[in-house]
Amino acid sequence: MKVTINAAMTIDGKIATASGDSTISSKDDLKRVHRLRAGSDAVVVGISTVLADDPQLTVRLVRGKNPVRVVVDSRGRIPDDSQLLRTARKVRTIVAASMQASAVDVERIRQAGAEVILAGNEAVDIKALFSALKKKMGFKKILVEGGGELNWSVLNLGLADELIVTIAPRVAGGRLATTLVEGDGYDAISQGPKFRLARVQKTRAGELVLFYKVGKNT
Numbered sequence: 001m002k003v004t005i006n007a008a009m010t011i012d013g014k015i016a017t018a019s020g021d022s023t024i025s026s027k028d029d030l031k032r033v034h035r036l037r038a039g040s041d042a043v044v045v046g047i048s049t050v051l052a053d054d055p056q057l058t059v060r061l062v063r064g065k066n067p068v069r070v071v072v073d074s075r076g077r078i079p080d081d082s083q084l085l086r087t088a089r090k091v092r093t094i095v096a097a098s099m100q101a102s103a104v105d106v107e108r109i110r111q112a113g114a115e116v117i118l119a120g121n122e123a124v125d126i127k128a129l130f131s132a133l134k135k136k137m138g139f140k141k142i143l144v145e146g147g148g149e150l151n152w153s154v155l156n157l158g159l160a161d162e163l164i165v166t167i168a169p170r171v172a173g174g175r176l177a178t179t180l181v182e183g184d185g186y187d188a189i190s191q192g193p194k195f196r197l198a199r200v201q202k203t204r205a206g207e208l209v210l211f212y213k214v215g216k217n218t
């Protein structure tokens, strides 16, 4: 199974402002992302991204098939009125929760038309989730679309094959603004995953799209 992380950041590495504005990519870049989604079996996001952005995670800017939408949501907090749950009967949607989710929330999410996968005791066990996506669902291409905490988990577990980062010609600043990779971080740069720059694209809006292959660290 191939796992790709895609995100857009400012020159200073922020994927959203401290107040939660994440409108970073140009229309051209968003079309590229929608094409990437169309070529993926599933798109995976963290619950904080759902709560901040209320995303659709569809391919509406291009022709193609919507990927299955997967939300990493330990406690089953996804709101009933979120775009993902409101459209769960039209576009297949999976909520990956842990044992922290109440039976009431699991039932509420299932009633809305989404599937629930339980993986992990506290946080969602990302390794177990990705294994289920591969072995039980038969998915071959997974697109991870953040946010920073989810990016950390996927990279730190050595699960990513590719990292695509759009650098927009903007600065967000703010020590509380979310960065591309959050989590605990490494003590030494040498402990982190190593990347190979495979390709660079420039968009009409002056963005650089960097395509990195990820060296496995596990």
Ligand SMILES: NC(=O)C1=CN([C@@H]2O[C@H](COP(=O)(O)OP(=O)(O)OC[C@H]3O[C@@H](n4cnc5c(N)ncnc54)[C@H](O)[C@@H]3O)[C@@H](O)[C@H]2O)C=CC1
Residues within 6 Å of the ligand: 006, 007, 008, 009, 014, 015, 016, 020, 021, 022, 024, 045, 046, 047, 048, 049, 050, 052, 053, 072, 073, 074, 123, 124, 125, 126, 145, 146, 147, 148, 149, 150, 151, 153, 178, 182
């Ligand atoms: N510019 C861009 O390309 C993107 C920007 N964003 C922005 O990122 C921000 C959200 O990012 P974050 O706060 O970092 O949250 P996130 O979206 O990565 O979600 C993290 C949350 O997911 C849950 N979770 C459960 N198990 C987990 C596990 N094993 N590993 C990681 N998370 C787990 C936890 O509740 C955790 O706090 C939003 O402001 C959003 O707008 C999000 C995606 C793309």
Ligand SMILES: Nc1nc(O)c(N)c(N[C@@H]2O[C@H](COP(=O)(O)O)[C@@H](O)[C@H]2O)n1
Residues within 6 Å of the ligand: 006, 007, 008, 022, 023, 024, 025, 030, 033, 045, 049, 050, 053, 054, 055, 056, 057, 058, 145, 146
């Ligand atoms: N590639 C990219 N560029 C940006 O500027 C972004 N803000 C994001 N965000 C990701 O896309 C989701 C929104 O998707 P929809 O437009 O609602 O389909 C958002 O939740 C992030 O995962 N990505």
